[in-house]
Each structure stands twice: as C-alpha cells, then as structure tokens.
Amino acid sequence: xxxxxxxxxxxxxxxxxxxxxxxxxQSTTYQYDSAEExxxxxxxxxxxxxYSRIHNPTVDAVEKKIASLEGGIGALCxxxxxxxxxxxxxxxxxxxxxxxxxxxxxxxxxxxxxVTMRRFGIDCTFVDAEASEVEIQKAIQxxxxxxxxxxxxxxxxxILDIEKFACIAKKNKIPLIIDNTFATPVLCRPIEFGANxxxxxTTKYMDGHAVQLGGxxxxxxxxxxxxxxFPEFTEPDASYHGIVYTDTFKEAAYIVKARVQLMRDLGCxxxxxxxxxxxxxxxxxxxxMKQHCENALAIARFLSESDMxxxxxxxxxxxxxxxxxxxxxxxxxxxxxxxxxxxxGRENAMRFMNALKxxxxxxxxADIRTCILHPASSTHRQLTDEQLKGAGISPGLIRFSVGLxxxxxxxxxxxxxxxxxxx
Ligand SMILES: *Cc1c(COP(=O)(O)O)cnc(C)c1O
Numbered sequence: 001x002x003x004x005x006x007x008x009x010x011x012x013x014x015x016x017x018x019x020x021x022x023x024x025x026q027s028t029t030y031q032y033d034s035a036e037e038x039x040x041x042x043x044x045x046x047x048x049x050x051y052s053r054i055h056n057p058t059v060d061a062v063e064k065k066i067a068s069l070e071g072g073i074g075a076l077c078x079x080x081x082x083x084x085x086x087x088x089x090x091x092x093x094x095x096x097x098x099x100x101x102x103x104x105x106x107x108x109x110x111x112x113x114x115v116t117m118r119r120f121g122i123d124c125t126f127v128d129a130e131a132s133e134v135e136i137q138k139a140i141q142x143x144x145x146x147x148x149x150x151x152x153x154x155x156x157x158x159i160l161d162i163e164k165f166a167c168i169a170k171k172n173k174i175p176l177i178i179d180n181t182f183a184t185p186v187l188c189r190p191i192e193f194g195a196n197x198x199x200x201x202t203t204k205y206m207d208g209h210a211v212q213l214g215g216x217x218x219x220x221x222x223x224x225x226x227x228x229x230f231p232e233f234t235e236p237d238a239s240y241h242g243i244v245y246t247d248t249f250k251e252a253a254y255i256v257k258a259r260v261q262l263m264r265d266l267g268c269x270x271x272x273x274x275x276x277x278x279x280x281x282x283x284x285x286x287x288x289m290k291q292h293c294e295n296a297l298a299i300a301r302f303l304s305e306s307d308m309x310x311x312x313x314x315x316x317x318x319x320x321x322x323x324x325x326x327x328x329x330x331x332x333x334x335x336x337x338x339x340x341x342x343x344x345g346r347e348n349a350m351r352f353m354n355a356l357k358x359x360x361x362x363x364x365x366a367d368i369r370t371c372i373l374h375p376a377s378s379t380h381r382q383l384t385d386e387q388l389k390g391a392g393i394s395p396g397l398i399r400f401s402v403g404l405x406x407x408x409x410x411x412x413x414x415x416x417x418x419x420x421x422x423x
Contacts, residue, residue: 003185003286006068006069007069007283007284007286008283010065011060011061011063011279012061012065022058022062022279023057023058024276025056026273027052028051028052029051032048043243044240044248044256054260054269056275057272058275058276058279059269059270059271059272061275062077062275063076065279065282066185066200066206067218069185070185070198071185071189071192072219073219073221073251073252074219074256075217075219075255076217077216077269077274077278078214078269078270079214079215079268079270079274080213080214081106081179081181081199081201081203081204081215082108082109082201083266084200084201084217085112085199086117087217087258087262087268088199088217089122091258091261092146092230092232093146094121094232095120095122096143097123097143098122098141098144098145099124099145099147100124100127100139100140100144100146100148101124101149102127102149102150102153102165103127104129104160105154105179106179106201107155107379109150109179113126113148127139129149129160129161133164133168140168140172145229146169146176147165147169147174147175147176148176148178148179149177150181151178151179151180151182151190152183152188152337153182154182155337155339155365155375155399157313157314157315157322157337159322159326159329159330160325162176162188162193162195163194166194167194169196173227173229175196175197175223176194176195176196177196177197177198177199178197178198179198179199180199181200181201181204181205181366182204182205182334182337183329183335184335186289186290186332187330187332187333187334188330191222193329195220196220196222196223197217197219198217198218199215199217199218200218201214201215202214202215202281203364205288205292205366206278207278208284208285208288208366209277209367209368210364210367210368211277212278212281219254219255219258225245225246226246233245233257234247237257237261239261240260240261245257288404292333292336292402292403292404293332293336294407295402295403295410296314296316296337296402297314298411299338299400299402299410299414300314302411303340306418307343308343308348308352308418309343309418310341310343310396311340311341313338314338314339315330316333335366336366336401336402336403337365337401338399338400338401339400340397340398342396342398343396344396344421345385345394345395346396349396349397349398350377351420351421352398352420353374353398355419356372356414358370358409358413359372359400359414360372364401365401366401367401367403368403369403369404370405370413371400372400372401373398374397374398374399375388375393375399376388376394376395376397380393
C-alpha cells in the first residue's frame, strides 16, 4: 500500500458487520472470564488489553497506523511530543548515562535535554549537525547510549543528514532517534535512512487542525539491543517476574518495554478520544502536506523577491544552503514552515504582523490555518537585541507557518502587511 492508502486503511480493519470507521473505546478497563487470564496479562505471558493507562483499542489502532506510515514495527502514543521525546530516551538511558544531540532541535527538547534530564543524572552533549563524522565521533564517550536529531529543525529549518548520524550511531552500536515532526512520514521516513527510533509531536501536522496535543514513538525494530550496552533489555525485569525483553519480545523489545514499564509507571497515555481526533487528522495527512509544501514554496519565492525582506529561509529554495540535503531527504517538499527577516528590525516586524488579517498570531505551527510568530517579541522576548544575535535570531525574524487557505488570499495578506511598513 502507498501512504495515501495506508492513512485510510491501516490500523483499523473492520470485519463483517463492524463499524466502518474507528470506534472510540471509552473504557478504562477490559473484562475477562477468569482471574487466571488477568494474571497472565500482568505477567505479559499473553497479549490483551487490561488497563487504559498503557493500552486502549482506539489508541492501538492509531499506533498501528503510524507504525505502518513510518515503516516501523510498532508504536506508542503519548500525551504530548515532549512526553514522546522523554520516554524515547528514558527507555534507554539511566543516571550516569550520556547521549548526543544535534544542536539544531526544537527549543523544548533543548530545555528537556540540557536542564531537566541533567537533574536525572543524564548528560547530553550538543553537537553541530554540520560537523564531520570525525568531529562528532569525538563527542562519543564510553557511557554514550543514544544519538538524537530532528529531520527538519523547528525553528531553524535546517535539514539533518540522517545517514551521516545513522552511520556514527551504527559504528558505536547505539540507536539513532529522529524527531520527524515537521517532515511527517509523508515527506521523510527516517527509518529508511538508518534511524532506529522515530518520534513525533502529533500536535503539529499529524493532527493538523490545532485541536489535539499528542506525541508518538515508533520503533524501527532494526536495532540490536543484545550488543552488551543495554542490560535493561537483556537482564530480568523484577517488576514483571523476571521477564527478559529481548528474549520474549525479540525485535519489538524496545517498544514493548516503553509501554509496559515506562508508560505503566509514568502514565502519560492519551485517551481514546485523543486518538480518535488524531486519526481524523492522519486520514488527510498526505493531501494536506502536499498543499502545505506547494503554498510554502510559492510564499518563499514571493518573499525572496520583496524589497522589504532581507532574507528568506526555506530549504525548498534553490539557493538555500540545505537545498541539496532537502532534495535527498524530503524531495517532495519541506513542510509549510518558512522563516524570513523583515528589513527594519523589531519595529517593522511588529508593524507588519499587526497589519496581517488572515495569518493568526499564535504560538502554534504546522496547522491548516496560516500562523505567524515573531520570536523577538514572544518566545525570546526576554532577550536584548545583542542576546538575540547570540542566539542566532534576528530582531526582524518571523516564523510563518503556511496554511491551506487559497494561495492568493495568503499572498494578499502578506502584500498588505509589507505595504504597511513601506509607508
Ligand atoms: C512542538 C514540538 C515538540 C513538542 O511537542 P508538544 O506536542 O508541544 O509537546 C517536539 N518536537 C518538535 C519538532 C516540535 O515542533
């Protein structure tokens, strides 16, 4: 099946007389005929739903769909993208361990890795994604257990050379985790380039309608956890009567452990209603991504030609430094997010934004409705112009998340905003 078909038919496959569309199983628990069966479920010696903190049939269908879209063997949904990043790493790391991350990643991930996970005794080294393999290898320590990167970085809009990172990970016998939020499996499937685990904030394009926070972890099933570096996978788990994940669940050891151990203990599992809404979003993902990319490229071209715009950052533009990587990793488009710098700094950026009527001033991105954000007056408000420069953010920088409105209407809105600062 191609991806357009998978989004409609994978995960939930009704049998004779069953509902055509995915039902919402609004139940915290599941009934069995005998106490023995419940006991077996708690021992993980048989498969079945027992409590909706770790598994639910509606969520399960969406997990199977997303696993199929990414080319993975299994998936676990979470209540946010942040929870997905955290669980994906905590399933591998413990106090005293270390991991490497590309420095061009989502700001929320930077906080999580640099501050909160450090409080758990887990250390992260941030590396320049453009550095050579030899340079990046220098950051690897004996206790390094994972590498993390983002396909299309939010908000830097850089494209990660996934194969380079996969090669370093493989050489060091550690897994590569990729945040594929902006690309979605429609534009890039990191497992095909050697990634082992893929995560998403489903809050963005996957849901797409700005109604639902969520996240997901996908297991590529292509990593050997028995290589001696990951005893938590190969030694008995006392909390499950001494089960050994790699013995019992083979190539699915990672995703089963994430569910039955971490999700059991941390409990950030979405509800059936959450999954139902996410599923509706997924059903139209390929057609939406196509249009987001088309609109964004046209907008990026238009902005490049404006006298009021200093520069435009969109890897789809031929002169963008990431265009070559874009053609390799996201050849059909690089999402709907464009950033650009307005001439005249902070003041003109504010005037421009205030003149827009269609684009909404919101913190959200990757939505069907066009959104706009001015980092210098919002997410990075506390910084002086000097500090902003240090963070690589120009006072005139604008992040523009192109929606699915008619292109002419979006262009008219932009033209109107630009004419405001020309006055
Ligand atoms: C938004 C985002 C996250 C965090 O997701 P939430 O659903 O907001 O918790 C992680 N990674 C990327 C790339 C994001 O854009």
